[in-house]
Amino acid sequence: MAELSLNSPEVQIALLVVAATLVLLVILKLFSGGKRGSAVLLVGPCNGGKTTLFYRLKDGSTELGTVASMQENEGIVQVRNDKDRVVGSVRVMDLPGHPRLRSKLEQYLKDASAVVLVLDSVDLTPNKTEAAEDLFEVLTHTTVARRRTPVLLACNKADLETQAHSVDFCRRTIEKQLDTMRKTRLALGGEAGRSLAALGKPDKPLQLAALRSPIAVCEISAEKGEVAEVMRFLAKLV
Amino acid sequence: MLDYVLAFERGGAILWALQFTSLRHNPLEAINALIRGCLLEERLGDNTFTFNPKSGAPQTLKWTFHNGLGLVFVAVYQKTLSLLYVDELLSNVKEEFVNVYKPGQRGYRQFDETFNRLLRDAESRADAAKKQPVMRSGPPANAKQGTGSQAVGAQAKKGTQAGKDASGDDDAGAARKGAANGTVGNTSDGSAGGEDGDEDNVRAFDVSKLPKGMAGRGTRGVRGRPVPGAGSAKVSDTGKKKEEAPAAKVKKARNWNTMLSGGKGDTPTRIDYTEDGDGPGTSDMDLISGASASATEDEGRGVGVSRMDVEEDEYDDSEFEDDEDLNNGAGGRGGSGAGASGSAAAAPKKQGLLASFVSSLAMNVVGKAALSRADVEPALAEMKRKLMERNVAEEIAAQVCDSVGRNLEGQRLAGFTGVAAFVRNAFEEALSGILNKRSVDVLLDIKKSQARGKPYVIVFCGVNGVGKSTNLAKIAYWLGSHNIKVMIAACDTFRAGAVEQLKTHCARLRVPLYERGYEKDPAKVAYEAVRQAEKDGVHVVLVDTAGRMQDNQPLMRALSTLISLNNPNLVLFVGEALVGNDAVDQLTKFNKSLSDLAPTTAGAGGPGEGTGAVGRGQADGSALTRRHGGVIDGIVLTKFDTIDEKVGAALSMVYTSGAPVMFVGCGQTYVDLKKLNVKSVVKSLLK
Numbered sequence: 067m068a069e070l071s072l073n074s075p076e077v078q079i080a081l082l083v084v085a086a087t088l089v090l091l092v093i094l095k096l097f098s099g100g101k102r103g104s105a106v107l108l109v110g111p112c113n114g115g116k117t118t119l120f121y122r123l124k125d126g127s128t129e130l131g132t133v134a135s136m137q138e139n140e141g142i143v144q145v146r147n148d149k150d151r152v153v154g155s156v157r158v159m160d161l162p163g164h165p166r167l168r169s170k171l172e173q174y175l176k177d178a179s180a181v182v183l184v185l186d187s188v189d190l191t192p193n194k195t196e197a198a199e200d201l202f203e204v205l206t207h208t209t210v211a212r213r214r215t216p217v218l219l220a221c222n223k224a225d226l227e228t229q230a231h232s233v234d235f236c237r238r239t240i241e242k243q244l245d246t247m248r249k250t251r252l253a254l255g256g257e258a259g260r261s262l263a264a265l266g267k268p269d270k271p272l273q274l275a276a277l278r279s280p281i282a283v284c285e286i287s288a289e290k291g292e293v294a295e296v297m298r299f300l301a302k303l304v
Numbered sequence: 305m306l307d308y309v310l311a312f313e314r315g316g317a318i319l320w321a322l323q324f325t326s327l328r329h330n331p332l333e334a335i336n337a338l339i340r341g342c343l344l345e346e347r348l349g350d351n352t353f354t355f356n357p358k359s360g361a362p363q364t365l366k367w368t369f370h371n372g373l374g375l376v377f378v379a380v381y382q383k384t385l386s387l388l389y390v391d392e393l394l395s396n397v398k399e400e401f402v403n404v405y406k407p408g409q410r411g412y413r414q415f416d417e418t419f420n421r422l423l424r425d426a427e428s429r430a431d432a433a434k435k436q437p438v439m440r441s442g443p444p445a446n447a448k449q450g451t452g453s454q455a456v457g458a459q460a461k462k463g464t465q466a467g468k469d470a471s472g473d474d475d476a477g478a479a480r481k482g483a484a485n486g487t488v489g490n491t492s493d494g495s496a497g498g499e500d501g502d503e504d505n506v507r508a509f510d511v512s513k514l515p516k517g518m519a520g521r522g523t524r525g526v527r528g529r530p531v532p533g534a535g536s537a538k539v540s541d542t543g544k545k546k547e548e549a550p551a552a553k554v555k556k557a558r559n560w561n562t563m564l565s566g567g568k569g570d571t572p573t574r575i576d577y578t579e580d581g582d583g584p585g586t587s588d589m590d591l592i593s594g595a596s597a598s599a600t601e602d603e604g605r606g607v608g609v610s611r612m613d614v615e616e617d618e619y620d621d622s623e624f625e626d627d628e629d630l631n632n633g634a635g636g637r638g639g640s641g642a643g644a645s646g647s648a649a650a651a652p653k654k655q656g657l658l659a660s661f662v663s664s665l666a667m668n669v670v671g672k673a674a675l676s677r678a679d680v681e682p683a684l685a686e687m688k689r690k691l692m693e694r695n696v697a698e699e700i701a702a703q704v705c706d707s708v709g710r711n712l713e714g715q716r717l718a719g720f721t722g723v724a725a726f727v728r729n730a731f732e733e734a735l736s737g738i739l740n741k742r743s744v745d746v747l748l749d750i751k752k753s754q755a756r757g758k759p760y761v762i763v764f765c766g767v768n769g770v771g772k773s774t775n776l777a778k779i780a781y782w783l784g785s786h787n788i789k790v791m792i793a794a795c796d797t798f799r800a801g802a803v804e805q806l807k808t809h810c811a812r813l814r815v816p817l818y819e820r821g822y823e824k825d826p827a828k829v830a831y832e833a834v835r836q837a838e839k840d841g842v843h844v845v846l847v848d849t850a851g852r853m854q855d856n857q858p859l860m861r862a863l864s865t866l867i868s869l870n871n872p873n874l875v876l877f878v879g880e881a882l883v884g885n886d887a888v889d890q891l892t893k894f895n896k897s898l899s900d901l902a903p904t905t906a907g908a909g910g911p912g913e914g915t916g917a918v919g920r921g922q923a924d925g926s927a928l929t930r931r932h933g934g935v936i937d938g939i940v941l942t943k944f945d946t947i948d949e950k951v952g953a954a955l956s957m958v959y960t961s962g963a964p965v966m967f968v969g970c971g972q973t974y975v976d977l978k979k980l981n982v983k984s985v986v987k988s989l990l991k
Binding site: 112113117121130131132133134135136137138139160162164165166167168169195196199246247249250 | 315317318320321332374736737738742752
């Protein structure tokens with residue numbers, strides 16, 4: 067084999083190829099890095115209407131309905147402002163509500179730019195513990211607490227007027243649940259790695275609007291397409 | 305014939321649906337029940353799923369996957385019909401639909417015609433098959449399957465042999481019972497055709513088994529294995545004992561004060577007949593001597609913080625081991641991928657960059673088009689062997705492997721991963737999913753019933769010798785350390801020394817004990833204990849019951865009377881981690897007996913579908929919902945410190961019952977109680 071020195075053409079070509087590859091990789095990483103790590107998550111208990119909301123936001127269609135999701139849906143939503151002009155786009159991720167797939171919530175929360183908790187205002191009471199637990203997990207997640215990620219509580223199925231509970235009722239139910247949970251979890255003391263401080267001081271009853279990163283509550287109807295509140299929430303992110 | 309057919313994505317969006325009959329309930333309810341009860345529970349090995357709507361006849365659902373595109377096709381029809389062509393029809397539909405499918409499009413009206421054509425073909429083929437003289441090749445039920453699909457026929461063979469005992473289980477709750485139940489829906493119902501002779505045989509066969517149910521098997525287990533003597537012996541024993549009770553002399557309670565320092569008591573005459581020592585032969589010995597030789601009442605408090613409240617350290621260094629394995633596994637594929645196995649930490653990162661680079665350029669350097677069953681078979685077999693080595697019950701291991709295999713078929717391998725690593729990932733997800741159940745937040749529920757002024761009742765049940773009383777004491781200690789007032793109810797009125805054992809615990813924990821001695825009706829004792837607790841303002845009542853074998857019908861009936869009379873908020877099944885294949889048997893029989901043998905046939909054993917407070921008529925409406933359709937709400941896994949890696953019993957128990965593991969007992973002192981660490985269990989299972 068000939069002497070390998072930096073001046074020989076083979077070595078120079080080889081070095082050039084390696085450098086080009088590295089540059090290409092870096093460029094690609096930069097491009098993909100922009101996409102990664104900034105998604106709006108749709109979370110909540112089963113049957114809340116997350117997938118319906120997802121499709122309604124994405125392309126406004128919910129033709130045939132949905133069934134319980136077995137895996138997450140991901141898509142880009144065009145955000146429109148009140149005058150119906152497109153102001154930007156966000157990546158939205160719809161996570162399944164089934165408890166078995168709940169573990170995915172942890173890993174996605176790390177990259178979340180905002181969280182929308184979708185509640186079923188008709189069937190609120192049987193699901194309130196699950197909803198409160200989800201909200202608890204979201205709020206006490208270290209990244210969420212640190213970044214003060216905005217959270218929206220969307221009470222879905224408002225179109226069923228007679229059966230749906232009011233926004234106030236939903237808010238108060240969730241607040242009460244969270245309050246109790248805060249007390250018991252604090253007592254356990256085994257919640258290392260969670261920022262319980264994000265839930266405020268335990269001596270005062272919990273108020274969603276009074277937390278460090280305030281949580282807004284609204285009512286929507288994904289079925290009927292009345293999702294203006296969510297759209298406004300997304301518009302603030304863009 | 306068919307009620308409803310639909311195709312949907314795994315993400316939840318319905319792509320195409322066709323309704324044939326108008327049903328009183330929303331057809332989507334059945335689909336949601338299927339997803340929550342079967343597809344997400346890794347029970348893909350079952351061929352069918354039965355759904356009982358609130359109004360209307362039960363329906364059977366059959367399904368098929370297209371894993372490559374992430375689509376699911378489901379057909380729903382009345383359970384009383386046995387349609388033989390559904391499997392074949394579904395696979396044809398799958399093939400045709402893939403041609404029409406465009407990702408992102410929803411609504412395929414044009415597919416209706418294609419489907420109707422396929423349906424007509426399938427129906428005519430089935431009719432033609434029925435008209436032909438049927439060959440008797442195998443058990444009679446096999447003939448009823450027609451020539452339709454091989455898979456269903458093979459399953460029927462398996463089904464009838466194992467289905468002898470499953471025939472009695474042919475109700476909704478048993479849909480979760482697994483492979484053996486696959487085609488029972490078909491065999492025991494009448495159907496058209498000229499096989500009346502066979503039908504009579506089959507039906508007579510079924511009917512003769514039905515009334516016997518559990519009692520018919522008596523001392524024999526599920527697969528005809530004789531249960532080690534305890535079953536029949538126990539039955540005759542308790543029978544005799546009940547007769548002799550009035551004649552026998554009254555048992556004098558033993559005074560244990562001699563064990564604690566000071567205090568007068570009877571000097572124990574020899575009670576321990578082992579060679580070495582004298583003293584109580586129960587596991588209490590360790591408890592008493594473990595703390596200190598001169599155990600006093602004060603010792604009970606100062607033993608330390610219960611391990612439930614201590615966060616376990618996450619072991620991060622083991623991740624490097626996993627990555628090395630991954631690299632070795634992927635060694636055969638992708639030269640640069642394997643070549644980058646220089647240092648364990650750098651290798652995965654480099655692999656990630658390269659893989660993402662390659663895939664972002666839309667190049668699939670290595671990796672086949674789609675995985676076929678044959679590709680994953682060896683990896684699955686290896687996994688099954690590994691699981692069984694880790695003490696997972698054989699049935700459960702087979703079902704989990706089958707279900708994961710079905711999920712993997714047709715999926716594409718990512719750029720540089722090997723088959724083994726891919727399968728291993730799928731297993732990790734599946735096992736984590738099974739073990740990661742939403743468990744009841746006990747403290748929260750206790751606070752809720754505190755607010756209502758009613759005591760929170762927890763009943764411990766299980767077979768003999770698994771550690772009920774010991775773990776009950778540990779839980780009492782843990783609750784006490786959270787300032788919750790506990791009372792223990794001694795409803796084990798059978799075993800000698802049970803009440804004394806609890807007396808000792810109560811003395812050390814400074815917790816009131818409600819006992820009425822021996823030979824009393826446990827259900828009444830529990831009832832009175834709860835009333836007493838309400839009067840005294842006690843928050844939690846822990847009810848200890850006698851150990852009983854799962855086959856022992858009178859004892860199971862007694863237990864279910866106790867449960868239905870007292871409406872406990874939580875029924876915990878205590879199982880030891882050392883148990884092997886018997887775990888499945890124990891749990892199924894417990895769940896089944898407790899619901900079947902309840903005095904009023906309250907639908908406690910109804911099918912668990914999503915949320916909704918089904919169950920034992922809780923007046924206080926606590927947040928406990930019967931998500932898994934059985935009476936058992938949680939599992940306590942004991943003797944966890946005696947097994948190192950063989951943690952499979954946890955998986956078997958959770959899979960069989962659907963209940964979460966709420967406590968893990970890992971020692972014999974009061975602090976040895978912890979939560980189940982799912983990550984470490986999955987790691988041990990797959991190591």
